[in-house]
Amino acid sequence: MKNRKHLLRAATATAVVLGVTGLSACGAAKTNASGSSDTVTIVVPSWVGAEANAAVAKYVLENELDTKVKLTQLDESVAFDALNSGKADAILEDWGGAPKKVELYVDDKKSIVSAGDLGVTGHIGWFIPKYLAEQHPDITDYKNLNKYSSLFKTAESGDKGQLLEGSPSYTTNDNALIKNLKLDLKTVYAGSEAAQITQIRENYKAKKPFITYWWTPQWLNSQIDLVEVKLPDYKEGCDSDPAKVDCGYADTPLQKFLGADFAEDNKDAAEFLKNFSWTNDQQNEVASMIADKKMSADEAAEKWVKANPDVWKAWLPK
Structure with a gap:
């Protein structure tokens, strides 16, 4: 993964009012005896594009995979700590702002695993x-x-x-x-x-x-x-x-990460999140519904999912 030390965009008002919850010790996915998860906790960085990712993932997980989802708003560096400790399960939009945490948890401790590109390129x-x-x-x-x-x-x-x-x-x-x-x-x-x-x-x-x-x-x-x-x-x-620094910013393919234990114990949800990939325009479409048209994140996700079955059905586990 390229060394991308760029953006952590901070809180939008929408992230607070649209139901993103705070992280608690009980926020992580709880695995039952069958190996499926009662709840998947997805970290939502505090800007509306990331909120759009999480809302669509939440809608499909809950309605197609019968998996409850909790959303929690955390800054990028703290989010990696939460995945490492098992208090959260997934980050769907990382801009590379915490390279030392990636090196520590992904490369060295292997308590977090890469879930691939989001499909969105940030600049x-x-x-x-x-x-x-x-x-x-x-x-x-x-x-x-x-x-x-x-x-x-x-x-x-x-x-x-x-x-x-x-x-x-x-x-x-x-x-x-x-x-x-x-x-x-x-x-x-x-x-x-x-x-x-x-x-x-x-x-x-x-x-x-x-x-x-x-x-x-x-x-x-x-x-x-x-x-x-x-x-x-x-x-x-x-x-x-x-x-x-005396140079401009690089183009940044945005990344996803999962807690290693979550990825191992909750294979269907993990496979779905690994497969989750969409374009800049698709993310902007949902983000605009939330921030500009003042729809709730859940309403925006439902509208987009119902209009784009050919996109999200490809994300489902085989």
Whole structure:
């Protein structure tokens, strides 16, 4: 697995209100004498794309495999600890933000096993609205950002331009990039994915200049037109020292992981989760139903599952 030290997107308001539960000692799958699981505990990182994964997996597990599912919201590093201890069973979207935990639990202790690619490729970068790029065509190269940094000044950023972030709990390279590329920018945190989206939408509607840390897949990209700022090309190892990062972010095939005991004792559920694979567009479709159309996660999952039997039936254990 590639060393991907990129994103841990932080809490959206939807993850809290849509029924993601806290983890308890009784949250792990309980195996009965027949080797089947009463409950599968799936970790949900706190952004809506990950919520979409978990909701669809939950719906199919409960309605097709007669397996109860508990969802629990945990940050990426803590999620690996939970799988190692048996307090959770599956992570369906890992962006590579905890490489040391992967090395410890997957490679060394073997208490966690890889469940393969999610099928979704993530990418992080800095983005500006298209209308701004059309006004200043050279602004899309980081080398020219200082010339335009005054356009991005806010009360929060002082005499520097604001680089809008989501939450302080994100794992990003942006402060190092600003320092090492000598840019007149300052990271300013909206506080969550939902708050960041609100600010982006307000700025976009008002045609204000802004630059933001952003990513794909992300459902909002179908509604607004953003242009990526070219950062120095990513090369393997260029982000190995967090303090010296001076390159952009790599494309990241998102990964799934299972607790080793769960994978061994609950073969049907584990096989289903290993087979679970969909596209960026499919994830965005469900995420948009949750975050934009304000459907519950369960309602969005049911609607998508009923409309796409040819996709999810291929995930079922043989």
